[in-house]
Amino acid sequence: MRETAPARATELLEWYDRHARTMPWRVPPAARAQGEAPDPYRIWLSEVMLQQTTVAAVTQYFERFTARWPTVADLAAADDGDVMGEWAGLGYYARARNLLKCARAVVADHGGIFPADHAALLKLPGIGPYTAGAISAIAFDLPEVVVDGNVERVMARLHDIHTPLPAAKPELTAAAAALTPKARPGDYAQAVMDLGATICTPRSPACGICPWRAPCLARANGTAADLPRKIPKKAKPVRLGIAYVVQRADGAILLERREDRGLLGGMLGWPGSDWAEEAPAPAPPLDADWHVLSEEARHTFTHFHLRLAVHVAQVSTGANPERGAFMALPEFQPAQLPTVMRKVYDLSRGVLREMG
DNA sequence: GAAACGTGGTA
């Protein structure tokens, strides 16, 4: 093991001043130096969207949300279904449910003003240790230790830590705490994350142009690309199910709102079976002449692969389903469906056209 | 501590 000089926050801040990425919610370092402060609502919204989600995916959702709901009070007053529909496609839908709960708590308990304090933020729905620190640091420039996946990777490499995650978390947090400066903590937090996203990347890190290449132990020892170590993930089982797509003669579509918990909770979807490793017996929502599509809808979730048989029927205007409710065509927006449900719809469109 | 919880991009 070689020796290196310790890393310093100032080296990273100088790099950030020249290379900060542009994001719709971000106040760039030059503007911040002029005294411009970020909007805590926009920082909170972006941070919740960015949980386990890339900047590229978040940006368009962020623009739509803030155009439709410019303030936390606007969001708190929104219809639940509208918010879930706007979130559709972004994933981890508990975030959207907690987003609404949090907005309403900020209005009801904090006068519509986000608290700056880490402990107060942590009590709000959907805000955990990382997001509380990020809001406190970025929106209020408080010297919080902000540890996300980027920071864990950067610290593991800087100190050549081989302990696998998540056991390494306390060690990596301590390393991050030792580097967090009292000056410009908001810019510093964003700088480490930008570094992790653009230079100290998971695969093929660009060590040659890294502002911390001199102090980096993993760079010196040639281990950067192998860090951080992680516990291997379990294999995903396959689950099977049936989705029922029903169109009424007037064009209306049969949908149901899923329960406010668990997988895809609160989202619109097709009536259907449970999803299990055993193929389900058909249990259609109404009697009809069902057409079974030759192609299944395939989708992979966090912890299982899903194969959905798609059953399609056209019914008369007087049809009375046991489940779900008909939605008129102008109101039905496929973009408001979670991706797996949109895949089912896309497969059904050809048959629906033939029937209608 | 471990599992549940989405999706799209990339190798």
Place this chain on the structure above:
DNA sequence: TTACCAAGTTT
């Protein structure tokens, strides 16, 4: 095609 990965939180 498969597997890994991304600005985590909740139970």
